[in-house]
Amino acid sequence: MVARQAGIGIFGGTFDPIHYGHLRAAEEFGETLGLSEVRLIPTGAPPHRGGPVASPAHRLAMAQLAVEGNPRLKVDDREIRRDTLCYTIDTLHELRAELGETPLAWLIGADSFYRLSSWRRWRELFDLAMLAVACRPGFDLDAWRDHADPELLAEVLPRIQPLTIPATVERGTIALLPTTPLALSATAIRQRLADHRSARYLAPAAVLDYAERHLLYRP
Template sequence: MAKKVGIFGGTFDPIHIGHLRGALEVAEQLGFEELRLIPSARPPHRDTPQVSAADRLAMVEQAVAGVPPLKVDDRELKRDMPSYSIDTLESLRTELAAADQLFLLLGWDAFCGLPTWHRWEELLEHCHILVLQRPDADSEAPEALRDLLAARSVSDPQVLSGPSGQIAFVWQTPLAVSATQIRNLLASGKSVRFLVPDAVLAYIHAHGLYRAPN
């Protein structure tokens, strides 16, 4: 039987319940054997993370401990170069059987930005793309993606076939929480209880992360 493996990347600065709930919903809905959360080291399209790669990795590890099928994959943190998704996909493909299905999870904003990604036209050679669409995301995809969507999208993510090559949308429970909001609350001395897992909150406090500069 072909395995179903999902990957979900991000700075996770810090990881929060929005990341985790969305990932778990997709993994359960599509029957993933594993869903790997991949912290990025030097994301090409985002500001430099506020805390170290080691701290961000440790928080993700704390967050997913004992929560199958979620796992942590640290390959991008070991790379001495920007975190390009195409490199990660190529690396993962060498570890999987040819028939295994690989799914790249992207939020709507990230998906709309695909035409700015390094070698973005090659992504579907290695994976299916699952776009995590919230009910309030009603903007249209950019023109550069419309032909791709017309040719490659399927209406039901459950019928994605083969190891790669297709796009599907997965509706998500909207959780109005962001890493920026969490960092701002912590910097102002306010509580982020219930916005991050308890183990992540304990790590943040134990290591004095996201405090306002003295």
């Protein structure tokens, strides 16, 4: 019997700042899919949203502080080092070239999953990795079907696989991952820091101390 090769997880975001919602999602992602590691990849210049408030170097430093002590979570700085817009397709191509046939799973939020057809070369994503969709309680695939882009529906619905434990990470498939609901947002944390209010227990203390020390979110 051939042993199942553990996969590597990819979780990108602005992480401005990284908080417990991000970290809990990464932890459950790795645990549910039996991943050997989960790489958090802070984006440099995201194409789908306005620029982050904190600089790439600061966001990278906060992410590194946040994962200290967790051997499964790693921080990958490849997008921070780019001097062009950061597209997921480029990052996955780079990782596939480096990792060969190692199983690769890419974590994406349900909101982004709904808009997947707006992503650059989105169909190619399935050639490179498994897509894991983080679904909060209340996620309703049937309701989404009624309003989704028909072109996207035709591509993704046949790829959705029942979630088994331990799961098999197979490129081209989609897994819907239930996640613990934590109503946290980086926007709210930035606002609290700007208003000189406490953000303790919303993000790791080391992250908040770093943000305060460097006055990252002060007006």
